[in-house]
Amino acid sequence: MPLYLVNNDEIGVNDLPKERRALIMLFGGTGDLATRKLYPALFNLYKKGNLRDHFAVIGTARNKINDAEFQELVAKSVAKESDDKKLIANFASHFYYEAHDVTDVKHYSVLREKADELDKKYDLQGNRVFYISMAPNFFGTVAKNLKTQNLLTENGEFNRLVIEKPFGRDYESAKQLNDELSASFDENQIFRIDHYLGKEMIQNIEAIRFGNTIFEALWNNRYIDNIQITLAEDLGVEERAGYYDNSGALRDMVQNHIMQIVSLLAMEQPVAFKDVDIRSEKVKALRSLRVYDVVEASANFVRGQYGSDNSNKSYREEDGVPADSNTETFVAGKLLFDNYRWSGTPFYIRTGKKLAGKFTRVDVVFKKPLVDIFAFPQSGSTPLNDNVLTIFVEPNQGFSLRVNAKNNEQGFHTEPVDLEYMEDQKNTPQPYERLIHDVLKGDGTNFSSWPEVASAWKFVDQIRRVWDIQQPNFPNYIPGSMGPVAADELLARDHRQWVYKINR
Ligand SMILES: NC(=O)C1=CN([C@@H]2O[C@H](COP(=O)(O)OP(=O)(O)OC[C@H]3O[C@@H](n4cnc5c(N)ncnc54)[C@H](OP(=O)(O)O)[C@@H]3O)[C@@H](O)[C@H]2O)C=CC1
Numbered sequence: 278m279p280l281y282l283v284n285n286d287e288i289g290v291n292d293l294p295k296e297r298r299a300l301i302m303l304f305g306g307t308g309d310l311a312t313r314k315l316y317p318a319l320f321n322l323y324k325k326g327n328l329r330d331h332f333a334v335i336g337t338a339r340n341k342i343n344d345a346e347f348q349e350l351v352a353k354s355v356a357k358e359s360d361d362k363k364l365i366a367n368f369a370s371h372f373y374y375e376a377h378d379v380t381d382v383k384h385y386s387v388l389r390e391k392a393d394e395l396d397k398k399y400d401l402q403g404n405r406v407f408y409i410s411m412a413p414n415f416f417g418t419v420a421k422n423l424k425t426q427n428l429l430t431e432n433g434e435f436n437r438l439v440i441e442k443p444f445g446r447d448y449e450s451a452k453q454l455n456d457e458l459s460a461s462f463d464e465n466q467i468f469r470i471d472h473y474l475g476k477e478m479i480q481n482i483e484a485i486r487f488g489n490t491i492f493e494a495l496w497n498n499r500y501i502d503n504i505q506i507t508l509a510e511d512l513g514v515e516e517r518a519g520y521y522d523n524s525g526a527l528r529d530m531v532q533n534h535i536m537q538i539v540s541l542l543a544m545e546q547p548v549a550f551k552d553v554d555i556r557s558e559k560v561k562a563l564r565s566l567r568v569y570d571v572v573e574a575s576a577n578f579v580r581g582q583y584g585s586d587n588s589n590k591s592y593r594e595e596d597g598v599p600a601d602s603n604t605e606t607f608v609a610g611k612l613l614f615d616n617y618r619w620s621g622t623p624f625y626i627r628t629g630k631k632l633a634g635k636f637t638r639v640d641v642v643f644k645k646p647l648v649d650i651f652a653f654p655q656s657g658s659t660p661l662n663d664n665v666l667t668i669f670v671e672p673n674q675g676f677s678l679r680v681n682a683k684n685n686e687q688g689f690h691t692e693p694v695d696l697e698y699m700e701d702q703k704n705t706p707q708p709y710e711r712l713i714h715d716v717l718k719g720d721g722t723n724f725s726s727w728p729e730v731a732s733a734w735k736f737v738d739q740i741r742r743v744w745d746i747q748q749p750n751f752p753n754y755i756p757g758s759m760g761p762v763a764a765d766e767l768l769a770r771d772h773r774q775w776v777y778k779i780n781r
């Protein structure tokens with residue numbers, strides 16, 4: 278009897294994928310996220326048969342367009358996903374539009390009537406997904422109005438609320454938002470998007486850890502020297518200065534994506550591969566993360582802001598960024614857990630804009646053998662290298678394991694070799710496709726629960742507090758580098774170095 282679980286829920290009749298029946302109400306239906314990511318994701322679910330005849334989408338925004346114009350916008354946004362014009366037209370025919378200002382309570386009765394009408398037309402059986410793809414200041418208002426204006430059904434299998442990022446800008450604002458949402462929806466109805474949790478190799482962390490004795494047996498402070506997480510971007514702030522300058526890399530990338538990755542790497546084995554069990558282990562891990570005091574926060578976190586070079590403007594010269602902005606575009610830090618598994622094994626993290634390339638990776642650095650029997654000076658052998666398990670998240674997907682082996686020359690010399698597996702990315706679903714499918718299935722595994730979000734903010738708030746009272750010396754790194762020198766010094770102080778580095 279195999280010990281792995283087979284998810285039969287994926288398969289419907291005649292080996293087709295199970296059809297997910299639902300009305301999807303999308304707030305912010307004409308926005309950037311909807312047109313660039315959400316419609317292509319829905320289309321791919323349609324192509325595969327997860328969405329078929331029994332679904333309808335009501336898009337909303339203030340702009341006054343009609344159904345035909347909206348369907349044209351949807352068709353255009355999925356055009357590069359298929360050459361089959363008929364398929365695209367059929368898909369787009371499931372989309373309807375209501376001009377709607379989310380702050381105007383009266384409009385919700387129009388939405389309710391439309392939703393009820395489409396429910397009958399497509400036999401949606403009362404299943405509803407409310408996706409808020411708008412600026413975060415609207416999240417609470419929409420959730421409240423959905424509930425008070427009776428858009429949630431009584432007869433359906435589900436009413437689910439999908440919330441985009443950012444979820445607050447500190448613990449207090451996140452708690453306030455959560456209280457607003459919780460007044461209308463239960464925690465198990467709320468799906469907080471963190472698109473990193475929809476990435477193939479982030480989901481693979483659990484398979485690598487819990488599907489392989491050779492890793493899980495060594496996954497602790499006795500065998501792992503340190504873990505490094507790098508989320509590097511070569512792009513700058515682009516058109517998002519208004520949002521980004523109020524956020525900075527700590528809030529934009531560390532509080533959510535990096536803390537989620539850290540929790541997947543640090544958690545204990547869940548009782549079962551189910552959302553409740555996984556979330557409960559992630560929360561436990563985050564709660565044992567040491568929340569720094571002022572001295573520790575200053576010592577263990579480094580911030581940076583990109584300057585200019587011949588071909589790049591500095592951050593402060595970007596459109597919409599104040600010329601004296603002290604917003605960080607780079608963060609590096611050392612995280613410490615106070616628990617039995619990880620005490621003494623640091624997790625180093627870094628993320629930034631205008632770095633040497635676009636790549637996301639996790640490097641797990643194992644301890645060297647206690648005795649290096651090859652290290653006799655007369656043997657001429659080089660010292661043993663670290664064993665490193667690298668999980669490549671982007672742009673390539675796969676992993677490699679660096680081991681020491683004898684080279685094939687005369688004498689006895691060891692050298693590092695990489696055992697490597699790279700995935701074929703052609704058929705990998707994009708994060709939003711996976712995550713929307715999970716919402717339709719009601720699987721909360723790859724979404725952030727409130728206790729996780731709360732713990733992550735409590736950790737990050739401490740760093741922010743310290744930075745807010747200290748004047749940074751910006752700009753302090755050049756575009757195309759791997760951030761400020763201080764990020765390398767952070768590890769050098771511990772007699773370590775980043776596994777991925779470029780020459781300065
Ligand atoms: N864009 C991206 O790549 C990413 C975005 N996100 C998150 O997704 C969410 C949406 O972002 P994005 O699509 O970029 O934002 P946009 O500004 O592009 O879109 C906002 C949408 O909301 C509508 N809207 C604004 N005000 C109102 C109102 N009062 N009533 C009704 N509709 C309104 C706009 O249409 P109109 O003005 O006509 O009303 C538009 O459709 C945000 O939370 C963002 O942080 C997260 C990750 C990436």
Ligand SMILES: O=C1O[C@H](COP(=O)(O)O)[C@@H](O)[C@H](O)[C@H]1O
Nearest residue numbers: 442472473510529530534637671
């Ligand atoms: O959430 C965000 O993520 C993107 C990076 O996402 P990726 O999938 O391209 O790695 C980042 O550019 C953006 O600032 C941030 O808000």
